[in-house]
Amino acid sequence: xxxxxxxxxxxxxxxxxxxxxxxxxxxxxxxxxxxxxxxxxxxxxxxxxxxxxxxxxxxxxxxxxxxxxxxxxxxxxxxxxxxxxxxxxxxxxxxxxxxxxxxxxxxxxxxxxxxxxxxxxxxxxxxxxxxxxxxxxxxxxxxxxxxxxxxxxxxxxxxxxxxxxxxxxxxxxxxxxxxxxxxxxxxxxxxxxxxxxxxxxxxxxxxxxxx
Numbered sequence: 120x121x122x123x124x125x126x127x128x129x130x131x132x133x134x135x136x137x138x139x140x141x142x143x144x145x146x147x148x149x150x151x152x153x154x155x156x157x158x159x160x161x162x163x164x165x166x167x168x169x170x171x172x173x174x175x176x177x178x179x180x181x182x183x184x185x186x187x188x189x190x191x192x193x194x195x196x197x198x199x200x201x202x203x204x205x206x207x208x209x210x211x212x213x214x215x216x217x218x219x220x221x222x223x224x225x226x227x228x229x230x231x232x233x234x235x236x237x238x239x240x241x242x243x244x245x246x247x248x249x250x251x252x253x254x255x256x257x258x259x260x261x262x263x264x265x266x267x268x269x270x271x272x273x274x275x276x277x278x279x280x281x282x283x284x285x286x287x288x289x290x291x292x293x294x295x296x297x298x299x300x301x302x303x304x305x306x307x308x309x310x311x312x313x314x315x316x317x318x319x320x321x322x323x324x325x326x327x328x329x330x
Contacts, residue, residue: 122214123254123270123325126196128204132189132310135204137196143215143255143268146195147321150257150313172315176262188260194310197268198278206308215254216271216281217311218289219301221264231296236265240320242293243267249288257319260312264299278307 125146126137153169171191178184197217200210226233234242236258243265244250255268271281282305289300303309 124200124211125198125213125215126200126204126210128194128196128310130189130191130193132192132194137201137204140200141195142327143325144321144327146313147255147257147319147325149193150316150319153315153317167315168313169315172260172262175260175314184261188312192260192312192314194312196308197311198307198309201308204308204310206306209307212273212278214270214273215268216278216285217304217309218267218269218282218285219259219264219304219311220267220289220295220299221259221301222296222299223264225263229296230299232294232299236263237318239265239293244320246292249285253320253322254325255319255321257316258314260314266311279305 123143124140125143127139127141127146128134128136129138149168153167175184175187175192178187196204197213197215198209199212202208202210220236220239222230223232223234223236223239240256243253243256249269252270253267254270255266257266258264259266269285271278273281276284286300286302289295290297304311
């Protein structure tokens with residue numbers, strides 16, 4: 120297992136062939152940099168991650184948001200590297216698991232708790248157990264949730280077991296509802312869309328330095 124390496128896919132979501140294997144540090148750079156062109160020559164879009172994210176959040180209609188995101192946002196497979204984006208094409212696990220927290224700031228009766236993504240981020244970083252195992256966090260494309268990357272030990276139990284355990288822990292510990300801790304991303308090859316977040320968190324030991 121190559122620790123914390125994932126597959127990177129260019130938009131649209133219908134593209135299932137990975138472009139590159141990348142580190143979480145590379146992902147962190149991608150989501151924090153304005154007008155990032157880390158794949159110059161491979162990218163045929165005419166606007167950067169920051170602009171795409173701003174355009175998406177400026178749309179009032181959820182259907183339009185979904186269509187725009189599917190067409191324009193690059194994505195990764197947090198569980199590992201894949202030859203093709205489906206569960207049968209797993210090459211290697213990354214040792215990471217991504218939990219998708221959504222509808223955090225939705226104050227409607229449908230949601231169990233109303234909290235800003237930034238407040239949720241701080242609660243998780245101070246968690247007595249999982250705080251030290253958080254690898255990376257960034258605000259989701261629509262701005263209402265968090266992508267939380269956690270370190271897991273697959274020698275202790277299967278990926279699916281880890282997902283269920285962490286999901287249950289977050290719901291019980293932080294009073295989050297079923298829809299706020301997305302159950303649909305349990306599959307190994309689930310696509311995690313990238314978005315612009317200048318305040319994205321990366322664990323200190325994951326920074327890479329080059330001379």
